[in-house]
Amino acid sequence: MNTLTLNAGRITALGRSELTLLVRNRATLTLALLMPLMMVFILRSSLGDSEGAQTVGEATLTGGIGMVLLLVVHMNLVSSYVARREELVLKRLRTGEASDVEILSGTALPAAALALAQIAVLAVAGAAVLDVAVPRNPLLILVAVLAGVLLLAALSAVTSSFTRTVETAGLTTLPLFLVSVLGSGMFAPVDSLPDAVARVCELLPLSGVMTLVRAGWSGGAAGGDLLGAGLTTLAWIVISVFAVQRWFRWEPRR
Amino acid sequence: MTDSVIEARDLRRGYSGGFEAVRGVSFSVARGEVFALLGTNGAGKTSTVELLEGLAAPSGGQVRVFGLDPYARRAEVRPRTGVMLQEGGFPSDLSVTETVRMWGGVTTGARPAAEVLQLVGLTARSSVRVKQLSGGERRRLDLALALLGRPEVLFLDEPTTGMDPEGRRDTWALVRELREQGTTVLLTTHYLEEAEELADRLAILHDGELVLSGTPAEVTATRPARIRFTLPAGVPAARLPLTLRAAASGQRVEIRTQRLQADLTELLGWARETGVELAGLDARSASLEEAFLEIAHSRRGAGDRTEDTMAGTR
Numbered sequence: 300m301n302t303l304t305l306n307a308g309r310i311t312a313l314g315r316s317e318l319t320l321l322v323r324n325r326a327t328l329t330l331a332l333l334m335p336l337m338m339v340f341i342l343r344s345s346l347g348d349s350e351g352a353q354t355v356g357e358a359t360l361t362g363g364i365g366m367v368l369l370l371v372v373h374m375n376l377v378s379s380y381v382a383r384r385e386e387l388v389l390k391r392l393r394t395g396e397a398s399d400v401e402i403l404s405g406t407a408l409p410a411a412a413l414a415l416a417q418i419a420v421l422a423v424a425g426a427a428v429l430d431v432a433v434p435r436n437p438l439l440i441l442v443a444v445l446a447g448v449l450l451l452a453a454l455s456a457v458t459s460s461f462t463r464t465v466e467t468a469g470l471t472t473l474p475l476f477l478v479s480v481l482g483s484g485m486f487a488p489v490d491s492l493p494d495a496v497a498r499v500c501e502l503l504p505l506s507g508v509m510t511l512v513r514a515g516w517s518g519g520a521a522g523g524d525l526l527g528a529g530l531t532t533l534a535w536i537v538i539s540v541f542a543v544q545r546w547f548r549w550e551p552r553r
Numbered sequence: 554m555t556d557s558v559i560e561a562r563d564l565r566r567g568y569s570g571g572f573e574a575v576r577g578v579s580f581s582v583a584r585g586e587v588f589a590l591l592g593t594n595g596a597g598k599t600s601t602v603e604l605l606e607g608l609a610a611p612s613g614g615q616v617r618v619f620g621l622d623p624y625a626r627r628a629e630v631r632p633r634t635g636v637m638l639q640e641g642g643f644p645s646d647l648s649v650t651e652t653v654r655m656w657g658g659v660t661t662g663a664r665p666a667a668e669v670l671q672l673v674g675l676t677a678r679s680s681v682r683v684k685q686l687s688g689g690e691r692r693r694l695d696l697a698l699a700l701l702g703r704p705e706v707l708f709l710d711e712p713t714t715g716m717d718p719e720g721r722r723d724t725w726a727l728v729r730e731l732r733e734q735g736t737t738v739l740l741t742t743h744y745l746e747e748a749e750e751l752a753d754r755l756a757i758l759h760d761g762e763l764v765l766s767g768t769p770a771e772v773t774a775t776r777p778a779r780i781r782f783t784l785p786a787g788v789p790a791a792r793l794p795l796t797l798r799a800a801a802s803g804q805r806v807e808i809r810t811q812r813l814q815a816d817l818t819e820l821l822g823w824a825r826e827t828g829v830e831l832a833g834l835d836a837r838s839a840s841l842e843e844a845f846l847e848i849a850h851s852r853r854g855a856g857d858r859t860e861d862t863m864a865g866t867r
Binding site: 308309311312313315316319320323324382383386387388389390391392393394395396397398401 | 640643644655
């Protein structure tokens with residue numbers, strides 16, 4: 300597998316047709332556009348007003364970013380990979396010049412772009428409506444979000460390999476969703492959990508990304524924490540890329 | 554052998570579960586040649602072609618396309634080959650033109666979409682969604698994608714399955730045209746007619762093994778020709794010249810021979826001398842179909858087992 304030299308033209312060509320498909324699939328598109336919005340509202344109301352508007356606003360925004368990653372990148376992409384595999388598109392593409400990584404990246408392109416756009420909107424709108432201060436370290440947020448997109452795209456490919464049909468994707472994406480929502484500090488900061496549990500939760504796939512995003516917004520995290528979060532995220536990326544190479548299914552089971 | 558562009562040597566392909574679909578297949582295809590792999594369903598045609606296309610690595614033996622391993626050297630081989638899988642995959646919500654354009658985006662030196670659609674006769678359907686195409690039209694679209702990069706070598710896995718007679722003729726004409734332009738074509742088919750029409754050389758696969766190969770004429774020449782007729786009542790078959798190895802059932806006689814002309818001359822001479830009228834006289838060389846059926850039949854005993862297993866290994 301020639302993974303190191305990627306051809307941008309081939310990736311965009313695949314991404315473009317994938318975008319056409321996303322736009323034509325009304326149900327998926329609506330879900331991808333509305334779900335994160337809904338979740339942000341739920342998030343906002345569940346956090347209550349106990350700790351002051353500024354804190355609540357920030358928690359809503361960082362949680363919202365996590366939601367977008369989970370809903371728009373992960374759930375969407377698992378369906379796309381499964382659909383293309385079952386339609387034999389992936390197998391057909393592999394007879395052509397595009398490399399495996401190019402095929403997977405091209406398919407992920409629209410979902411990734413949509414997620415980035417939604418996060419940008421969320422950040423701007425959040426600052427305006429939720430009365431949140433400007434991020435202390437926008438670069439850190441950007442890096443964390445990009446790493447999150449990469450990680451979730453790889454996790455989506457892994458998830459798709461044990462998802463038989465598009466219909467069951469809702470089920471197979473649930474574990475990561477629940478684990479992340481409960482354990483990666485999306486609704487409540489992990490600090491409020493018992494120490495031992497919190498320590499384990501820090502190692503969950505999205506925990507590192509969430510810590511980095513939160514730190515980028517409000518600052519105040521210790522250097523050691525940031526390093527830990529970065530390493531956790533990197534480790535998850537390496538593990539999932541390895542799993543994709545090992546277990547990704549390019550054609551349907553027969 | 555400098556001129557051979559595809560080489561398979563002692564090729565093997567096993568699947569998890571221990572089933573071996575390809576069992577020691579060797580052949581080579583020269584530049585500019587049309588080579589057909591024939592076989593019943595489950596003979597191992599697709600399993601073999603996928604190895605040549607570089608979709609999988611063989612579990613034993615060696616494949617070379619342009620002298621390169623098509624699996625390990627994918628990036629170098631792919632720009633020069635065009636592939637049509639037995640079952641093509643296209644996103645069903647894209648239109649025909651959009652599909653060709655997407656494929657063009659991943660193909661070096663792609664022809665314009667309009668040109669290639671014209672080539673396969675799909676121009677009138679260019680704005681139709683893939684899910685609304687008929688089976689035959691899908692095959693045409695698949696062929697269009699295979700031709701998009703003007704490949705030197707074209708792999709066609711059952712290219713006309715599901716096409717109506719007109720589509721089949723069009724495809725044959727297109728393959729001939731491509732050969733005239735120097736394209737090497739490897740095709741699989743279970744239509745004997747198709748192999749006879751198109752192939753310079755062919756090989757018959759059975760149970761994962763290559764049982765016979767050569768030009769269509771060479772392959773049929775390995776099988777005996779046949780003379781059939783009915784003797785009038787009162788003339789027993791025993792009165793036929795002994796040199797003719799006749800098998801009679803009642804008055805109907807069948808002679809199988811490698812020397813059709815000599816035996817036919819003798820038979821007709823005898824008939825004139827004795828004044829016997831040979832009703833329904835029919836003499837013919839073996840057809841590819843007979844050769845094929847005979848091979849399939851003579852090995853049926855061993856073949857029954859694989860027939861159902863193979864359904865799962867496409």
